[in-house]
Amino acid sequence: MDYPPCFDSPNQYELWRQAAKSIHPTPGHSYCEDCTSEYQHKMINGKRCRFPGTTFVYGTEGIHGSRPLQIVKKLQSGVDEKTLWVRYA
Numbered sequence: 056m057d058y059p060p061c062f063d064s065p066n067q068y069e070l071w072r073q074a075a076k077s078i079h080p081t082p083g084h085s086y087c088e089d090c091t092s093e094y095q096h097k098m099i100n101g102k103r104c105r106f107p108g109t110t111f112v113y114g115t116e117g118i119h120g121s122r123p124l125q126i127v128k129k130l131q132s133g134v135d136e137k138t139l140w141v142r143y144a
Contacts (some may be wrong), residue, residue, distance in 0.1 A: 059086060059105060060103040060104075060105065061086070061090070061094075061098045061104055061105070062086075066074075068086075071086060071089070072132050075089065083100075085120075085122065087106050087109045087120040087121070087122050088120045088121070089120065090109065090120045091111065091118055091136055092111045092118075093122075095107070095111075095120075096110060105121060106122050108122070109122050
């Protein structure tokens with residue numbers, strides 16, 4: 056199974072997916088929405104973040120991560136997420 060590099064294993068990703076389905080039944084919910092800025096920085100430094108442009112909103116319901124609109128539009132148009140991976144030198 057292919058999984059995002061910010062997860063430690065396919066099993067960890069599958070556990071997140073199952074939890075996300077029960078907690079966030081909204082279609083299209085992404086793992087970036089459940090991230091935090093601290094974890095994102097750790098993953099960027101480790102060259103494991105696909106979407107380093109994700110921003111975070113802190114509100115009464117907690118933290119919500121949001122990918123840049125241009126990325127969301129590309130994903131909605133059917134572009135494969137792998138083609139959007141950020142490559143580091």
